[in-house]
Every structure is written in C-alpha cells, then in structure tokens.
Amino acid sequence: MSSFWSPASWSERLAELEARTGEAKQAPLRRDVRSLGALLGQVLREQSRDLPNHSIFDAVENLRRTAIARREADAKGPAHDPEAQRLLDEALDQVHQAAGDLQTGEHGRPSAAYRLARAFAFYFELINLAETNHRKRRRRASLLDESTPPQRGSLQGTFRRLKAVGVTRAEALKLLQRVCVTAVFTAHPTEVARRSVMFKRRRISDLLAALDVAPLPANEMEALESALLAEITALWQTDDVRSERPTVRDEIRMALDYYEASIFETIPVLYAEIAHALDAEYPAKRPTRLSELPIVATFGSWIGGDRDGNPFVTASTTEEAMAMARGLLREHYLGRLSLLFEQLASSTRQAPISAALHTRLEQYLAQLRSSGAHSFGDRFPHEAVRLHLACVTLRLGGTPPTTMHRNLSLTSRATLPEYRSADELLNDLTLLRDSLEENRGERLAELYVDPLLLTVRTFGLHLQTLDIRQHARVHAAAVEELSASTSSQQMATPLSKETAEVLSTFRAIAELKQSSPIAIRQYVISGASEAEDALRVLWLARMGNVNVEGGDADGRHDPGLQPVPLFESIEDLQQAPRICRELWSSELYKPLLKAWGGTQEVMLGYSDSNKDGGMIASTWEIWKAHRALHEVARECGVTLRLFHGRGGTVGRGGGPTHRSIYAQPFDSFTGELRLTEQGEVLNWKYSDVVLAERNLELMIAASLDAIARPDKKANPDCQAHLTGEILPAWEAAFDELSASSFSFYKQHIIDNPDIFTYFDQATPVAELEHARIGSRPAKRVDASATKQRSLADLRAIPWVFGWMQSRHVVPAYFGVGHAIESFIAKHEDGLALLQQMMRSFPLFLDMIRNVEMALAKADFGIARLYAGLVEDEALRERVFSNLEAEFDRTERMVLAVTGQTELLERNAVLSNSIRLRNPYVDPLSLLQVELLRRKRAGERSEELDRAITATINGISAGLRNTG
Template structure:
C-alpha cells in the first residue's frame, strides 16, 4: 500500500506551504484529514471487525443523503432518510451503539488534530512569506499600524509597559476528555507536525505513519469516558499539565517575538530580558468553591503546594541544563568579583571541603559552582513550608534526586524565601557573563530562565478564592456581630465553619515565602457594598492581613457582578464602596488598584445574548468613569466562557471591542476547561493565543485606527448607536425573560429534550450542575444550561432574543442603514453579530426537532419548539439583512467548510443519543445505556468543538 503522506514531489509540498489563497493552501489539511480517516478505517476493521465498519459507513451515508435532500429543499425525502437511520440505530444493542459512537467521535478527534496542525502550518507560511505583520491580531501588525499613524517608538514602548495579561485557568466541567486521552492526542499532533517536514526520506515517512497508526490503535483501546467523576485533584493535575506541554517553553519564544516585532516596526534593538513584563498566570482550580463542596481548605492548601512543587521541579531541570552547558572557565575569561563574593558566601556554609562537593572538574568553573548553589537553594525551597495533606502528597510524583555530596549543599544553603533573591542571583550571573564577552551565552542560557522566574515567581500562578456572597453574609451573621469579639460562638453551621476555615487556610498560605500566591477573593453574586465588606471582616477574623505591603499584596475582595440587575447597579455600588474612608485606606495599600469581575455566563442566562453583551459593555465603561472620579485604577476580570453563549468567541475581536478610554492595560480573563486544549496544546498554539491577547490589549490602548484621518473601525460609540443599543437591549431583555426565564414550559422542554440530566453519567467535572436542587433556571449553572442546548443543536443562549429586538427596531425608517453602519464601524456590534452568526451556523433545526420528540407533552413540545424555531429563523433573516450576505458564514468559509465536513459524522451520534435517551426514559436504565449516552455527549462535543 502506498504511503499516505508521500507526495508526488517535495517541491509541490513547498508550493502548498507558500500558497496564500485557494485550493493549494487547503491541500495539506485535506491530505491530513483523508489520511487520518483511512488509518482510522483500518484500525476499526482490525479492532472491531468489518461488521462495525459497515455500520459506520451505512449510518454516515444515510445522514449524508438526508443532508443532501435538505439542501435540495426536499423535506419529505430528508425526513425519510432520517427515519431510516433512526430505525437502524434503534435496532442496535447498547453495546454496539457505544462502539459506533466511539468510531464517529474518533473521527472528530482526528479532524480536530488536523485542523490544529493546519493552524500551525499557516502561521509558519505567513512567517516564511514575511507577511506576519498583515495577520489580523498579530503584534507585528498592531505595531506597524501604530507606526503608520505617527506613534513613535518611545510612546509605543510606554503603551506596552501598561499591558499586563493574566489568563486564569478554570476547571469548569466543560472539558470532556480524560487526561490520558489528551496526552495521546498530543502525541498524534506531534507526529502530524513531524510529517510536515520537507523533505522526509521514505523510510522515515513509513515509520511516522506506523506511529500514527499505533497511537490511533492505542486511543481505540483506551476508555475515553471516565468511569468515575474526576476529583478536584484530577483537575489540578490537568491544569498543571499545560505548563509542561507549552507554557514554560512558550514564554521565552513569545518575548523574543515581541523584541523581533519592535525591531521590525521601529528598528529598536532590545533584548527580551529588557522588555516589560506583559504576562502572569492565575488559576481557580482548587480555589473556586462556589457551589462545589469538594473544594475544601485542605484542597486549597494542596493546590498551592502542588503548583509550587511543579514549578520548582521545572527550575531544577533548567538549572541542570545550565550546569551542563555553562562550561566557561576562569582560565579563559574573567569572572566578576560580585559573583565570586556571593559564591564564597554560599560555600562558607559548608562543613566539608569544596572539592568533596564539586569534584576536581569544577576547579576553575565558578559559574557552574554558582549555579549548583542556586539549584541547591531551589531544592531547599521545595522542602520549606510544606503543608500538603496525605492526598496531596500522593499526587506529588517525583521529588528531586541528588547525590550524597550534593545533598549536603542542599542542607547547608538557605531556601529562597523571596523570588527577588532568586532573580538577584540570576542577574548577578548574567551580568558577569555579559561583562566578560559572554553576552551571547547569557542570552541563550540565562535570559529564558530569568523570564520564567519573573513570570512564575516561586508559586507558578496566583490562586483565586471564590465563594458566593450569600454564604459570607450567613457566616458573618452566625460567627460574630463585631470583629472585636474575643472568640467565636459555639455551634456554627458546617457552611459557616467552611467559610472561616477557608480564610484560615488563606492566612496560613500567606505566612509562607510566597504571600502573593493568594491575592484575590472573588465574590460570586455580589450586589451590594456589604457583600464586599463582609469578605474584609471575615478575612480579618480568619487572621488574614487584608492590607497590602511590600512583602504581602494583601487580599483584595473582587466583586463579581453577574445578573443584569447587578451589572446595571455595579457603578453605583462601586462608587459607594470607593467613597468610604475605611475602604480608601485599603485601596491605598493596593496602590489604588481595584479589580472588578464581570460575569458573561450568568448574565447571558439571566438576560439573553444581546442584553448581556450590552450591559457588560455599559458596566465596563461606567465603572471606569466612576473609577477615574474616585482616583481608582480599575482592572477588570472578564469571566468569559469557551462558547459564544458564555462570552466566548475570537479573542482579539472581543478585547478590542472594549469601550474606548475604559481600559488601563491590565486584563484578567478566564480560560475555560474546553478551550485549554485548543489554545495550549503545544507551544505554537500557546504562543499565538498569548500574542493575540497582548496585541489586542495594545491595540485597545493605543487605538491607532482612531488617529488615522481616514480611519474606520475606531471604537468610537456614536450617540445614535448608543441610543439604538439601549433600546435593543430593553426589547430583547423583555422578550427573553417572558419566553425563556419566566416560561415554565421551557425548563420542562429543556430537561426532557436535552441530555442535561445525564451529565452526571458523563463524569465531566467535579462540580455539581446546580447550586441548589431546584428546577428554577436561576439555580442551574450556566455551563450545563449552555451544554444542554448545544448537545441538541439549538444553541439557544447564543442567539435567542437578538432577532426579535433587531426586527422590531428595523420597523422604523433608516434602521437598516444604521445597523449596517454599526456592522462596519462599531467593534462591539460587529463582535455581537459575528458571534450570533457563528452560533446560528452551528445550530441545526432538523436535529433539534428530533430531540424535541423526547418531550412527553406534545402540546408543550409544539409550543416551545415553534417559539424557538420562529425566533431562530427571524434571527437568521435579520443577520443576513444587516451583513448583506446570502447565507450564514458566507464571509467565513473556513468555519462554514468545517461545519459541512463535520455534520455527516456528528449526525449519527445525535441519532444514537436520542435513541438511548428514549430507551433510558422508557425504563432501560442500564450501565450500558448510560455509557452510550456519555459517549455521545463526549463525541458531539468533539464534533462541534465546544461543550458549554
């Protein structure tokens, strides 16, 4: 059999890489998809038999015929093909349905890997063509645009100094893949990247192809669905994995690219070492206890220690590399006296001769000796301040292994109790090399580690604590009426005890060497000033020093405004808070910074897509106005989800759509479970994602478009646009609340027509789906709300109410021209329209009607489905009218092709899911049926490339 990746000529491969447009550009993606599909077919035949493969093909062809009939407008024929396919699925035992689902899901796993590889390929193509500065969202493009409108080099650097991006990893239950499956995906992704090399000898191609076949086989033999619900510790480990996979090594590459882009745009010659810090990292995993009873104070302690140990092991590894490579001898080049003096001080701690510790090989290699001392201090740091539980210790895999002699060095030297000391040692090392003709060595060996240490400190990432305001109020009422009380009363409730124990754990963590590890306390459901002050009082009661200082940044309460009402009240609440003398003292200790979080997911669930988008924009702008009046520097924390219905969407577009003059340059943003693998699966993807955020922030600060006399897309909000959006928001809000939030039929329809009730069997995340065990939509978390609608292909949260509001407004003269102007010029409106269009493109009414058959009450089913379908088609019509397109995604053919490619493979899983849900509700509630449902949930999520 011919090798699948063997080209007719290698020059043709190069031509594909250099292609800028057209079929040639997409040829490598088509080859990867076709080749992976062929290999999957081979594995299916080998592992599951020809019979299963025949079933797969029969179902696939049946759904393709259904799609073709729909495209021709032949509804009767389409319905017939759909019924035939559903009958075929219904005749299968649950065990066979599981295998079929796995086969289709595997196809999506492979398509996703191929598309990811193509993203990396196209970035390389842009770099080879010297066109990277023309790529939307690139830092080079932003800097070149700034220069074109007269922004000078020093001003550009000043803007860059204001940028600080903090991605915050969360463990919301949206990443359906097991950790072991994700590792195998990465293996296949790495092999695809190797197959892109030019040229490759035929024997190497054969070897790589066989390795891909082996990994696909291994995936098939692996349980892709968890047999138990993951623990918070599993989620912690998964979050830490991304540092090893991409983030650690991406950082030096990213800073080098920033330096290169500054040179390209302005001719500046800067070392990455001299650039301002533009990145830090945060996490909620192990700190977010809002509605998750499994995040205990003990878990929080372990999350901190596991992250710290993970980082220090990485530093050890990097220092080992430096010890191996930094062979400069004092017999060849001088060494600065400051380094020699510092080394002498370290060695004075030893009780045995130096030669016994270092050996004769290091006699003149003072740099090596010094780095070995630095490494010993890092190892000693790992052993200081441990407070892990038994569970945490069981997860802390391998510690360091040192020889007996080096162990003495570790025991003799002090731990690093401040990252400043670690950085200072590295700076002394770098300066000595640079001063003695070793600058090139310093740039290669020391600068990458310096960048990493400055970014990650001794703690890796900050860990946010999050809890609901309701529990703080309850705890404060129970525990004490006055913070001056000498002791707590007896008989506290379990919830109050947990709240107080959490603050004690925070105090304990901040007494260690890294008090900056916890600096934010996020208050879910914040609505009043008292919600913020309650956290201050409880923190002090738990022994936490809230005020910031040089040694400890303190603990800043971060109100999270989530509902539409709370977003509207947020500016007034913050004005009252920031005007209080006692709180102004706290602000001064935090250098007058205050962080406020805006909730995209819950505001969408509360008010719908349009109202949520506009009210967050207004709150953002008005909060900055109040902050300026109160002398506060405001940093907003954007609680964006992975999907459009929870605030997701293209990163650059979303950041640039912030209100003008309402951005200080610092930005924290949640990186949700299902997007982590998509954004951080390898170094190239991680670098691109981080670059997007930095470039967008710089663009939003400098606003080069607004300085161009002929500029458009400036971000300026005209009064008539604001008036229109205010009215649209009110119309949409009333319509959404009437037809969704206050409509009892909808929750019944949702529960019966989607697999939301089966998420427990899917074993997706540690957090329960509801805050309270009620049927009220408000108590259902935003994630399963979006997840369920996505599985049934309605995607209601991403578009409902938009079409109604736009259509009503279009009844007045000149409205269409107004909307078209906004769609050309106003970033927020563009972002809203494109995100809605993306969701409409992924939605599928025929599939949704099939899910609706699960609703028991036919009258209720028809009422809800007819209402949803009417709004769907209304939204499609109005979006097309405003954008001037004849069909959805006409201007985004990459996504349109991807959806068309995926539909015939995801359709069979919808059929299987509906059939299994029907069987279960008819009484066939067996482990096999539940496994089949869980497999379809995972497979459909992979097919649509999002979950909740």
C-alpha cells in the same frame, strides 16, 4: 508500501506549505483528514472483528452516507423537504438497528451502541487534531515571507499601525509596559477528555507535525504512519468515559499539565516574537534583548480555590493546589538549572567572572563550609559559573547534577537558605547574566540565561496566582452566625458546617500567605449585589487572621487580600457602578485602596448574564457596566482592572479573543486584563507551543491596540472602520435593541413556565451526572420533594450544555432576531444604521459574528427529534415552534445585517469545518435521541449511561463546544 502522505511531487508539497490563498492552502488539511479517516477505518475493522453480524466500520459508513445525502437534500430548498425527511427517517432506522441491544459482550466488552458512538466521536478527535495541526502549519507559513503585510492581531501588525500614526519606538515600549494579560484557568465541567486521552492526542499531534517535514524519505514516512496507526489503536483501546467523576485534585493536575506541555516553553518564544516585531518596525542600533522587555503575560487559576457551589473544594484542597503548583515550578527550574550546568562550563582561566558574582559566590561558599561542606569547590576552583549554579540549585531545595555532587564532596549537611522571594532568585541569575555579558559571553547569556530570567519574572516562585471564590450569601450567613456566637473572641456555640468551612478557608489563606504571600491576592465574590458584600469578606478575613492590607516584611512583599465583586445578573451589572462608588467612597475602604496602590479589581460575569437576559442584553449591559465602572473609578481616583469571566461557548461569552478585547469601551481600558480560560478552551489554546504563543500574542496585541487606538489617531472623525469610538446613534440603537431583546427573552424564556419542562425533557442535561465531566455539581442547589425545580437551580454551564447538545443552541441567539426585526420596522434607516455598525463598531460586529457562528452550528431538523422526547405534546409544540420561529427570524436578520446570502459566507474556513463535521455529528445526535428515548421509557443500565456519555463526548468534539 506507499504512505497516505506520500507526495506526487515534493516541489508541489513545498508549494502547499508556502501557499497564501486558494486550493493549495487547504490541500494539506484535506490530505490529513482523508488519511486519518482511512487509518481510522482500518482500526475500526480490526477492532470490531468480535461482532457477529456486522462491523462498526460498515455501520459508520452507511450512516455517514445517509447523513450526507440528507444534508444535500436539505440544502436544495423546501422543494426537497420530503426527500430530506425520507433520508432522516432512513438514518433513524439505521441507528436503531446498529445500536442493537445494550448488553455487554464477553469479558465486559462494550455494547454496539457505545462502539458506534465512539467511532463517530473518534473521527472528531482526529479531525480536531488535523485542524489544530493546520493552524500551526498556517501560522508558520505566515512567517516565511517577510514581504507579506503582517496580519491584524499580530504584534508586528500593531506596531506597524502605531508607527504609521507617529508613535515612536520609545512611546511604543511605554505602551507595552502598560499591558499585562493574565489567563486564569478554571475547572468548569466543559472538558470531557480524560487526562490519559489528552496525552495520546499530543502524541498523534506530534506525529502529524513530523509528517509535514519536506522532503522526507519514504521509509521514514512509512514509519511515522505506522506509529500514527499504533497511536490511533491505543487511543481506541483507551476508555474515553470516566468510571468515576474527577476529583478536584484531578482537575488541578490536568490544568498543570499545560505548563509542561507548552506554556513553559512558550514564554521565551513569545518574548522573542515581541522583540522581533518591535525591531522589524522600529530598527535599533542593536537587537532588543529579552531581558529588556516588560512582562506582559502572567497566569492564574481558580482550580482548588473556587468553592462557589462545589462542596469538594475545602481549605485542604486549596493548600494542595498551591503545593502542586509550587512543586511543578520547582522541578522545572531545577531542570533548567541542570541544563545550564551542562552548557556553561566556563573556566575563569578562559574568561573571568564579574566582581559582583565573585563576591556572591564567596558568600555562598563560606555558608556551605560553615554547614559542613568544607571542601566544596576545591576540586573545581576555576569553574565559578558552575559553582554559582550549584548554589542556586541548593537554594531552590534541589541537588546539583550527580557529577558535581560527587566531585564537590557535598554532604547531606550542605545547605543554603531557601529563597524567600523570586527577587532573590532573580538577583542571583542577573548576577550570572551580567557577568557573562561583561566577559565576552553575551551570546551565552542570551541563549541560556535570558529565557530562565523571563520564566522567573513570569512565574516567580508560585507559578500562578490562586483566586479564592465563594458566593456572597455564604459570607452573609457566616457573618450573621459569627456575630451572634462570638464573645470576647471565643466561640460560644458550635458553628455550622458551612460557617466553619468559611472560617477555615480564611485561616488557611493566612497560613499559606506566610510562605507565598503573592500567590493569593484576590477573593472573588459571586453574586455581589451590594457594597456590604466586599466589607463582609474583609471582616471574615480578619477573623481568620489574614493581613488584608498587606505590606513588606521579612524581605518579601505581601499584596494583601482584595475582595473582587463579581457582577453576574443583568440587574447586578446595572447596579455595579453605584455599588462600587459606594464602596470606594467608604471611609472604611479608602485606607485599604491606598494600601493596595489605589488599584481595584472587579469581575464581570458573561455566563449568568446571558442566561439571565439573552445575548444582546448581556453583551450591552457588560459593555455599559465596563464603561461606567471606569468612569466611577476615575471619579474616585481608583485604577480599575477588570476581570472578564468569559466562557468557552458563544452562549457563555466565548468567541474570538482579539475581537472581544478590541471591542472594549473607548478610553476604558488601562492595559491590564484578566480573563478566564475554561474547559475545552485550554486544549484548543494551550496544547502546543505554536498555539499557545499565538493565543498570547493575540491577547497582547489586542490589549496594545485597545489602549493605543491607532485607527482612531489615523481617523480622528471616528467614522472610519473599527476605530473603537461609539457614535450617539449607535448607542441609542444598542439601547433599543437590548431593551427589546431582553423583554422578548424574559417573556418567552425566563418567565415562560413551559421552558424548564421542555429543557429538562428535550435535552440531555440530566445526563451530566453520569457523564462525570467535572467535580462541581451541575445545580447550585438540590431540588427536594418540597421544592419544584426551576431555571434558577441551573448553572449557566449546564444551561448552555443542554441546548448545545440538542442542537437548539438557544442561549446564543434567542431574542436577537426579534430585536433586529423590530428595530428595522420601527426606523426607516434602521437596516442601514445596523449595517454601518456592523462595518464600524467592534462590539456590534463581534456580537453578530458570534451569533452567526452559533446559528451555523444549530440544526432544527435534529432539534425536532429531541423535542419528540417531551411528554406533553401541546407544550412541546408551543415551545418548539416558538424557538424555531426565532431561529429562522434571527438567521434572516443576521443575513440582512451582514449583507450575505448564507451564513458564514465570509468565513470559508469555519464554514468548511462545520460542513465537514455535520455528517458525523448528525448520526451522534440521532443515536443520542434513540438512547435517551430508551432511558425515558424505563430502561436502566450502566451500559446505557456509558453509551449516552459517549454521544455527549462525540457531539462536544464535533461542535467544538460543550458548555
């Protein structure tokens, strides 16, 4: 039997894999999508045999064809509007009939509506996996031909530009030493997939990658296709909708899965790529060793530490998060040591060991014998390397491999003191590495020991830093209560639950830092609006016995605990430089800065500033705050590290990472960068070694670009393309655009009393409760009978979620069109200036491209159906017409500034992806509207909520955005 993947010619298949441009480059992706679609159709027919009147497959096909026809009619222009409307009405009728009733079948089998939603959502699961596999495929293809110029965003490309402007190898290495990118994983409720679903995704991804092997015998290809069909069937039969909201522990576990899935394996691959890129552009007498490279990537987490608005994160949760991280890392190290034990059976009769390693081993053997293991090592006196590895294993709290345990007569009393710090472990591994190199085992050291050394240098003994986060108003209330109730260090009255938890948190921090002092370093203060917010955290920390200054004790370094103000609103971003100047100039704070090595971290919030002020104002105020904070830091003698709270979607600060890092203010970047990685973004970036390595390389290369600015050195007049410099005319233009858009956004969104009612009724935001996506409540505060709900109640995530699901996508563009149109009308050369900024100013280019992507994902034909859910017809028309007018205006203005005739004209890959997805997203939107209408009409059932949640999952997967 021929496989869907069987080639007509293996030479043509190989040519596809090597293709750089044209149809051949995209052919493998089209084949994967087509073949997976055929397999899904087979599964749908098999799995819907129990339906009496029709199969899910037939319903899906009919809806898909109608949706495609409607899109094609819509694309032909206004003259075809009646045909497009007729097809939309036809699709609505099909949805109404196919959804049927919401009664579950025999043995609780799900309703037709749920199955229909799942079928479309399932298609996106497979498309996403196919596109991810194609990204990996193209990544590998780009490395095949060394004569092809390296891409911008690659490390080799960055080193090449550095070399072109006269930067030497030594100078390039010094620049690289300044770079450190920290990805901080967070658990905002934007990842809809269950953990079991994610595991099945990975198996399907592995099978797709295996089908790329060429040539592949027919029987092996058929076996892979059969396995793929089985995995798709297994995924279909797995619940994608959670029966319960995930706990914080679930979220911790899901994030830790990425270390096992890719990150541990990625680290050696990443540094091998850095070494290769450096040597390719700066040839040296010998290849660069991995052990010689600086650590340029580390990891952090908020999961289990972020208690802002999440009552389920407590002191015990934080303790559990750290224990789980340490446990995972310990198991990884023990696994790597076991591998080394199997591979390094060097005998001192064949190759001696160094004097330093001999001395260390003798010390360990003496300790073991004194603890009861009298014959430890007697039977294998010549396998010193293995004996040393056994001792390292014992110090990590593990047991050496069974053969050594038995043969070396280890007893339960045989112990060595556990490592107190990563430096002690590094010292033992470095002794081993140096000994191998010294005794003709350099290849063994490079192949087996260097990767483990890199891993330990990256993860230490803690795996990741764990940030603690809480809102400033919670600290203020706690300080007030504690100040009033404390007398001679004794609590005079019982504390409130909230204050008791704050104090419990700091006591837990103090205890946890006893065993792992470097794992908790930052305390993020949400809603920071004054210098006192940082001082309150320090006061509370000392109340909880936290050593905020840090220091060295017991052979370990404690960096202390630094308060990190998070500036989120437009007003707070504008006040951030003044607040930090006041803080850093404070006589109370200066000694702490000195204890922390003169370094201060400040966090900038993207999500809330966008919700507060719109796209342009948020982008510009963050950029200006960034620049001004660095100016104040230089004035105060502080080394500033910025923490960027970027979300996954454009409306929450998302977008291409390299472009955003390079768009930072000129001369306002030290090389150290922390940024959040949230929700579905984790799966896109870290589900696979190839993807994880590419993502980290992009961030590192962009950081190197941003501190070195080779384009500026090549073009000192700063008029050339994307040097990073900003001209006075560009700054004045952005100021005007920001003020105009902010005023328009505030008038029509923030201060418009109609907006919240419209948003609440025209979007599925209320269904977040039933979607069970994350542990955190959607609202910052609960509305009561005496308090009217408002936009202030909503977090930025559900705000973006609602607009994205309903295809309005308002946060990503509203105010942009008005601002650009007004600017062009006011200035004779306004359009030409904006077009120049589009070509030459990274920040403006990044913003416009992100807006363009969001516009391409919006659909006001579908959005009008959601608007129909609004009860007040006059209110509905007021708001919808205003939103649609701004959408149309923004589209016109973006096309004018970019010089395009249609959106994404210069991004064929993304344009094709959206075009491919729309015929499947649209039916899901129609089904969601149908189900929401029924629920608003009074129908209530668990199956109805389940079906709505399935549409949420599907639209999220189809648009590749949740919130």
